[in-house]
Amino acid sequence: MHVNIKEWFRPGSVDEVLEIIQNGKGIPYAGGTGLLKGQVTGLIDLRRLNLNYIRETEAGTAIGANTKFNDIAHFQWSDGRRILAQALGRAASNPLRNLITLGGSLAFRPVWSNVPTPLLALNAIVKVAGTQVAAYPIADFLQLKRGSKFLITEVLIPPASGHGIYYRFARIRFDYSALDLAVYLETDSGVINLARLAVGNIVSTANRLTQIENQLVGLQISDPLVNEILSTVEIKPVRNPNFSREFLLNLLKTEMERAFTKIRERVDAN
Template sequence: MIPSAFDYTAPSTVDEAVRALVDAGEDAKVLAGGQSLLPVLRMRLAAPTTLVDLGKIAELRGVTEDGDALVIGAMTTHYEVQRDALVREHAELLAKATDTVADPQVRHRGTFGGSIAHADPAGDLPAPALALDAEMVIASPGGRRTVPAAEFFQDLFTTALAPDEILVAVRVPKYTGWHAHYEKFNRVAQAWSTVAVAVAVRTDGSSIAEARVALTNMGSTPVRATAVEQALVGGDASAEAVRAAAQHAAEGTNPPADGNADVEYRQELARVLTGRAVSAAVG
């Protein structure tokens, strides 16, 4: 199919991009890497009047340190996140989750911020962002604001972003020395997650001192598995203890039923994959 006609603008600053969104009204769309938006346009599932392309805004690219946090520009590609030394040292979970995104072609074009803002419940980056208590830096006509991941993801493909706002960057606290793993189950290579589990743990000798666990595609938004975290903290890292904690993974979830899996299957997958992910993280 051919997309509907639209106006196109490629601003060079964030302020110009916000002004373009304000001028275009609610029917405008932001173009980042285009890996989610372009197929939707081709199928005419969306018909924006204006596309605001962020590709020329240098401020939105790169990974930097800011005290005890990393700041990842929204237009930083998956490929760049994968290979960034700061990410691998201080936020290993993000690097491991990004390794599973689609294929090399998509990772070279798709953007970290685009995936977060798209808020697909089967996407591989929202759950790690939630697990790591990331914060979203948002530019709006009134200035900039910061929204924690727990409040940013609101519903299916729905975030705290208003129509005239742009995700500028993601702030991720440093988890230096933590162990991490992203365990993903999909039916075919490069497909969306049927279920996936994001885990980051800090060990103290043979015990687990802190744990952060979040689930992909177990609800309309990423889900924090707090019952698993509570069961893990203070316990030893033995296989038996990890398996027992993982049995809490499906608590409080509302997974979808579709052609890939029904509710009960996804709940069991969550328990099994959580055990695998924690075990892999603690070695």
């Protein structure tokens, strides 16, 4: 129980929320799973803002910030964007997935969240309202300071006609991830035209392996050189009390190779 809460706001518009945030009176709240004891004196209830939706638009699929993980996981994705559903469907427990919101997970970025990794692979856009309305590529958004005085309103996932693979590694089903990986490829006659490889949890902030991506474009997906390139990945895993850095780096290389094998099988089947 948050015994320090002194005020509870129920605004009916984004502008009202921003005014409360700018005045330092409270923090946004929708699912509540990111709140920590002793750190909150005012809550801003976002549930009246109509930000719980999944809509198809010309630019892609728009997901409201208050949309729950399970709603996204159970949505009927028709293309490579399924990796987002796979990631969120494996996060936390089923009761918590009915509470955790996409916007809250991006805003607080808790250690257990696997949201950034598939969003990076899918080149998502994060829309926010603050001193001005802005739309950030997900990679730029992740560089913003946590707790900045803005409100996430929507995440846009562009169409993804290619193939995607998502992988998550943890000691047990409900444990925090030690590594998560999202791979998205677009090919034409077996040639890699676009490659996005994103990693999370093994590093302090989820990011894309752009050097690897650039080397892969133009190669046949069946080219033995693909695995050679994947084996050259260079990152320094963050310290993990349960697994050595060497183990996690070798696991990453192995799972990248497996992801490419699975995608190659899909490409060959088509």
